[in-house]
Amino acid sequence: MLSEEEKRIIIDKGTEAPFSGEYNDFFEVGVYLCKQCGAKLYESTHKFKSHCGWPSFDDEIKGAVRRKPDKDGVRIEILCAKCDGHLGHIFENEGFTPKNVRHCVNSLSLKFVRK
Numbered sequence: 001m002l003s004e005e006e007k008r009i010i011i012d013k014g015t016e017a018p019f020s021g022e023y024n025d026f027f028e029v030g031v032y033l034c035k036q037c038g039a040k041l042y043e044s045t046h047k048f049k050s051h052c053g054w055p056s057f058d059d060e061i062k063g064a065v066r067r068k069p070d071k072d073g074v075r076i077e078i079l080c081a082k083c084d085g086h087l088g089h090i091f092e093n094e095g096f097t098p099k100n101v102r103h104c105v106n107s108l109s110l111k112f113v114r115k
Helices: 004-010
Strands: 030-034 040-043 065-069 076-080 086-092 101-105 110-114
C-alpha cells in the first residue's frame, strides 16, 4: 500500500522536495527496490554523493529501469521496468562519476534492504 504522497510521486509522476528524502545522504550497504512493486533497481555500490538534493546513482541493475522522454520534452524520465512506477530523471555528461550518468531518484520511490 502506497501513502498519498508516494502515490503523488510514483503514479502521478511528482517530485519530492530537494534534500527532504530519507535516502539523500544515506550510504549503507544493500539494494534499493521499487517502493510500488519490490523489483530490485539499484545496488548501493551505484550510489554516490551528488549534492543535488535527491539520491543519485550512476548505474542500475541490468534491465531494472526504463527510460522515456519526459512530458517537458527536455529531460529523460526513469521508470521501474516492472511496474512503470516513476523514479525520477536521468542526466548525462555532468562529470560526477567516470560513468558520466546520474539517476536522480525520489526517495519515496525506493525501499532499501540491507545486505
